[in-house]
Amino acid sequence: MSRVRVLVGTRKGAFVLTSDGTRARWDVTGPHFGGWEIYHLKGSPVDPDRLYASQSSGWFGQVIQRSNDGGKTWESADNKFAYDGPTGTHLWYDGTPHPWGFARVWHLEPSLSDPDTVYAGVEDAALFRTTDGGGSWQELSGLRTHTSAPLWQPGAGGMCLHTILLDPSRAGRMFVAISAAGAFRSDDAGATWRPVNRGLQSEGIPDPSAEVGHCVHRIAMHRSRPGVLFMQKHWDVMRSDDAGETWREVSGNLPSDFGFPIDVHAHEPETIYVVPIKSDSEHYPPDGKLRVYRSRTGGQEWEALTRGLPQSHCYVNVLRDAMSVDGLDPCGVYFGTTGGQVYASADAGDSWAPIVRDLPAVVSVEVQTLP
C-alpha cells in the first residue's frame, strides 16, 4: 500500500508526518532543527528519500540540510549563496534605491530528473542552483540582472523569490514568482527571463497594469497541463492558459480573493484550492471561519469546504507554501496554519481533520506519495 510523508516547516523547527494510504493515523517526528525557522523542505521526485531543508535564524543566518533517508538523519550542505557579480539596487518600501542583500532561502525546488540538482529561491530575490546535491550553489543571475530588477520592490515579508515551477514537458521552461515583482518565465533553463504579468491588475501601484510590481503570492500548475497556470495574487485569483502570456481573473464568488496558497488536485487539472483571507491587513479568515474553497471548473465557481474545519473564532493564516496535495486516489489535500495545525483531507477536500494541532506556526507543507 502506498504511504504518505508530509514535510512541515515551522517557525521553530521541522516535522515529518507519515501515514499509510488510508491517511487515518499519523506518526509525527520532530522537531528537527528545533529553534530554527524552517522556511521550506522538499524531497526529490526521483529519489523521495533525498530531502532538502532551508534552515535559518536571525542570529546565525542560513543553513541548508540534506537527508538521504527520508528525514531520519540530516547533514549540513553548503550554505553560501553569493550573488554573481555586482548586485546594484532594487527599490525599498519608500521607493528609494536599496542595495541587494541575501537574507534567506524561501523555497527549494528539486529537479524533476536529478536528485542532485535543486533550485533555491532566495530573499533578496534571486535564483540559485546546485548540481552536486548541495555541495555548492551558483546563481542563475539572468533573473536578478533583468532590466526591470532595479524597479522591484519588497512585499511586507521581504523581497522573496518564493515560487519555482519546473515544466515537466518542455525542457528548460520554468516559472518563478517574486513578491512584489511578479511572475517570470525562462525558456532556456534559467539563463534568461522575462516578466509574464500581462492581465494582472494591482491597485496601489503607480501603474496598475505595469509589467512588474505585482505582489504574486503563489502560482500552481498541474503536471499534465503545464501551460495552464493558477495564481493567488495579493488580491485576485488569476488563471493563464498560455504559460503566463496573459492572465484573467477567476475569483468569481469567493468571499475574499485575498490569500496566499493555491494548489491543483493531483488528478483533476481543473480542480483547484485556495484559502480566502479577509484582507491584506487582517490576515485571518473572513468571519472567523476557516474555509478552503474548491473550484472544479478551473476558477470562477467556488464551493466552501468546511467539514472538520473550525467555523467560529478562527483567526489563523495559511501561508503561501503551506498547502500541498498527495498523489493518491482520492487525492489528499493538506495545509498548515500559523496556529500550528496541519489539516488533512483524504477525500479531495470534502472533509478535514487535523493531523497535529499544536506545532509552532507553520510556514510550509510539502507532501510526498511513497510506494
Place this chain on the structure above:
Amino acid sequence: MIRVVLPAHLRTLARVDGEVKLEVPGPVTQRSVLDALEAAYPMLRGTIRDHVTLQRRPFLRFFACEQDLSHELPDAPLPEAVATGAEPLLIVGAMAGG
C-alpha cells in the same frame, strides 16, 4: 589549545558538546581562531561571520576575560589568557526572544 564556547544552537549544528578546542597556528586573533573553527567544523561557515564580507553577524558578540571584543579588529591579538588556553573565547548570541 584555544578554547571556544559556542552558542547552544551552533553546538547542535556542529554536533559538539561543551567547549571546542582548537589548534591555531600563528598569532591568536579573532580571524585565526574563526578560520581554525570553520576548518574543523565547516557547517559553521556563514553562521558566525558572513560568507562574503567575513563581518561578524549582527546578533553575535565575542567576549573573553570579561571584555567585549566584538569591535576589535579581526587581526588584533586576543588576550594572552585566550592564547594560552587559560580562558575561552565566548561566542554569544544576542539575548533576545522570538
